Structures are given as structure tokens and as C-alpha cells.
Amino acid sequence: MGRIDCIAGIEINKKRETFFDFTTPYYMRKVVVFVREDNTNIQTIHDLRWQVVAGDRHSFVEEYFNQIGLRSQIRLYQTDSKETSMLLLQQKTIVAVIAPLEVGLYLAQKHHVKIKILDNLDPGSPVGIAVAKGNTKLLKQIEISLQKLKQEGTIDSIVAKWRSPKK
Known part of the structure; x- marks a missing residue:
């Protein structure tokens, strides 16, 4: 109890890669x-x-x-x-x-x-799903599901639903 298995929608960057393993990015956000x-x-x-x-x-x-x-x-x-x-x-x-x-x-x-x-000049950051460092089994399971959702167009559909007009 108190342990996090994964975090969805987290910005991927070098500093966070020292704490987590990440799926491939599934969208970019500002x-x-x-x-x-x-x-x-x-x-x-x-x-x-x-x-x-x-x-x-x-x-x-x-x-x-x-x-x-x-x-x-x-x-x-x-x-x-x-x-x-x-x-x-x-x-x-x-x-x-x-x-x-x-x-x-x-x-x-x-x-x-x-x-x-x-404005802070963020060019956009990749977003993925993070798992505890070294949890390759869970990462692989999530990655397989994520790739399936990408291929089906489900991820693009969800992102488009929530994407705001440029401000």
C-alpha cells in the first residue's frame, strides 16, 4: 500500500527519467x-x-x-x-x-x-506513462496496450477531444 504502479499523462524529461521508466510518448503538450x-x-x-x-x-x-x-x-x-x-x-x-x-x-x-x-516558450513536451524504475514487466504490458490504442486511432481521438484551441 502507498506504492504507485504507474502515472499516466506525465511529462517525459531527463530528470524524471532518473526516477521512472517511460512508455513511448503518446502526445505533446505545452x-x-x-x-x-x-x-x-x-x-x-x-x-x-x-x-x-x-x-x-x-x-x-x-x-x-x-x-x-x-x-x-x-x-x-x-x-x-x-x-x-x-x-x-x-x-x-x-x-x-x-x-x-x-x-x-x-x-x-x-x-x-x-x-x-x-508565455514561457515551452516548445511542447512529450507525455507518456511512467512506471517505477526497473519495472520492465509492467512497462512492456502498458506499451503493448498503448501501441494498440495508437494504431486504432483511439489516442488521437482522445487528445483531439481535449486539445484546446491555441491561446
């Missing part, structure tokens, strides 16, 4: 920074200095913040879910949420949070 529309103090990602931002560890955005020297100047707060992060943004407990574009747009609409997006 991760962005969301702020409240009424927050006139935050116009660019550089305005996040000395602020509390909710987001994932080891994401493209965190790495980008490292590259531009911003990561050490913000407080990255990890929540149990993107939904919790969006609710904290709604309550003004935090000033920004780092999340996949489609997820953030969906949650903002669901919770009636008027948001704006700060």
Missing part, C-alpha cells in the same frame, strides 16, 4: 503559467520574483526558470493536484499556477477563475 486575469502586477514571468507559484517539480517550466535565473527567486509550492493549485489561485493564496495548457484552461473554467497565460 506547459504554461496561469495567473488571475485581475492581477495587474503580474504581466510576465519575471514579475513572479519573490512570489508563491504552484507547480510540478522537474517540469519544463522549472528547468526554464533555472536557465533564466528565476527559479531561486520564486517559492515553488507543490500541491496534491492541479485542481488544488487552481483553487489556491482562485483564493489568491498563490499568484500563479504552472500546468499543462489544456488542464489549466479546463480547471479555470470549472472553478470560474478568470485567468491569463504568461
Whole structure:
């Protein structure tokens, strides 16, 4: 109990590959920074200095913040879910949420949070299913099923259903 067998919909990157084994990617997504529309103090990602931002560890955005020297100047707060992060943004407990574009747009609409997006130049990140490092048996089973879903067009159909118009 308390052990995770797999995580679906996780960004694949070198840092996370030290903790997990991944399937082949099944789509690309863009991760962005969301702020409240009424927050006139935050116009660019550089305005996040000395602020509390909710987001994932080891994401493209965190790495980008490292590259531009911003990561050490913000407080990255990890929540149990993107939904919790969006609710904290709604309550003004935090000033920004780092999340996949489609997820953030969906949650903002669901919770009636008027948001704006700060671009962070994410070219898109591959997404797959992660398993515990070394669990090759489970990885192979998932990969076989994933390839079948890709061949049937099921994956493309699901992604298209949730893909948002470009913002």
C-alpha cells in the first residue's frame, strides 16, 4: 500500500527519467503559467520574483526558470493536484499556477477563475506513462496496450477531444 504502479499523462524529461521508466510518448503538450486575469502586477514571468507559484517539480517550466535565473527567486509550492493549485489561485493564496495548457484552461473554467497565460516558450513536451524504475514487466504490458490504442486511432481521438484551441 502507498506504492504507485504507474502515472499516466506525465511529462517525459531527463530528470524524471532518473526516477521512472517511460512508455513511448503518446502526445505533446505545452506547459504554461496561469495567473488571475485581475492581477495587474503580474504581466510576465519575471514579475513572479519573490512570489508563491504552484507547480510540478522537474517540469519544463522549472528547468526554464533555472536557465533564466528565476527559479531561486520564486517559492515553488507543490500541491496534491492541479485542481488544488487552481483553487489556491482562485483564493489568491498563490499568484500563479504552472500546468499543462489544456488542464489549466479546463480547471479555470470549472472553478470560474478568470485567468491569463504568461508565455514561457515551452516548445511542447512529450507525455507518456511512467512506471517505477526497473519495472520492465509492467512497462512492456502498458506499451503493448498503448501501441494498440495508437494504431486504432483511439489516442488521437482522445487528445483531439481535449486539445484546446491555441491561446
